[in-house]
Amino acid sequence: MRAGKAIVRTSLRRALIVAGAVGTLLAVGLTTTTVVNAVSTETEKDRIETYGRTVSVDGRSMNVVVSGEGDQDLVLLPGFGTASPALDFEPLVAELAQDHRVIVVEPFGYGLSDGTERARTTDNIVNEIHEALQVLEVDRYVVMGHSIAGLYAIEYANRYADEVTAFVGIDSSVPGQPNMDTVFPTGLLAAAKNLGLIRLVAHASGDGLDGLDYDDDAREQMSLLSNRNSLTPTYLDEMNRIRTNFADAAGTGFPVALPVLLFVVADNAGNPDWIDLHESQAAEVDDGTVIPLDGEHYLHHTHAPEIADDFRLWEADRRLLVD
Incomplete structure (x- = not known):
């Protein structure tokens, strides 16, 4: 015993x-x-290397990058959490700027723009982007947006219908898409960043840009800006409001007279209805087109020439140019 x-x-x-x-x-x-x-x-x-120029919006600095000298202005808006919209869109901008003036807007909390204490509601984000374009004296333009920018663009196009000549989505978000009522553990994520765990995971997982059209300098800068911008208070506030921003957008759509072109991932394993959702959105306007593309969510990383060429063909059939 x-x-x-x-x-x-x-x-x-x-x-x-x-x-x-x-x-x-x-x-x-x-x-x-x-x-x-x-x-x-x-x-x-x-x-961190500077690029573009800053404009004053709500007393803070917002970074924008203007490329090309075409007759048609094209405004590019990023998906949620994009570390550096200007660098992320660089391959697509290189294609589009051959015959368009392309304006990449980096909202607060993105790229080289300041953070902000203002709530990251759709209303505030839309107002801020418009204020930046007003400073640049850009008043007639196509809006092209990736991911959640598609949600913000609905409010934007309705509010500034006299300025927006078309919307082009790059696997853009759609009101009513499933699983957007998630409550994110932002407190845990913030703690993980402060403890250095996010940096550790990012280093181990890589940037996912191997074999794509980004040089070493661009990849390094995107990594540096990702370390700086991810999970900041501005980032976390927008993440927290994804659920309410989608809820507020329920039942909304683009103005019926606005031409809409949607580039969409052809086979979304996580959402079998992804194409149907975009076809329904396109059907709500008088002139809506859906172009499925094989690939993943960041279609502009892998299909920049194709997106630019298809956009030009689509644009040529419509009177989008400023007279």
Whole structure:
């Protein structure tokens, strides 16, 4: 009996020693990643290269990049959380700027733009983008948007119907798409960033741009800006409001007279109704077109020439140019 109790005490003691060792290793590991993250964040500031120009919006600096000198203005808007819209869109801009003036707007919290304490509601985001374009004296233009920009663009096109001549979506979000009522664990994500875990995961997983038309400098800058911009208070506020922004957009659509062209992932394994949702959206306007493309959500990474060429053909059949 005494021998049995001794074995139990010995096993318990060993378990406590192991648990203590594991706890110590975790504490040391988290301390290390926290320190590395803080030091890296500070040193990376000087490695971020400027591009584009800033305009004053609501007393803050918003970054924009203007390329090309064509007769038609084309405004590019990013998907949620894009670290650097200007660099992310670079292959597509190179194609479109051959015969268009292309304006990439980096909303607050994106790219080189400032963050903001203003709520990331659709209403505020739309107002801010429009204010930036007003500063640039851009008043007649096609809006081309990726992902959640498609949701914001609905409000934008209805509010500024006298300015927007068409909408072009790149696997753009649609009101009523499923699973947009998710409550994100933003508190945990913020803690993970502060502990350096997000940086660690990003380093281990890579940037997903191997074999694509981005040079080493662009990839490095996107990585630096991703480390800077991801999971900031501005980012987290927009993430928190995805659910309510989609709820507010329920039942809305583009103006009936607005030409709409939608480039859509042909086979969305996570949403078998993805094409149907976009075809329904296109059917709500007088002139709606859906072009399915094989690929993944960031179609402009892999199909930039095709998107530009198909857009030109579609545009040529419509009176979108400013007289």
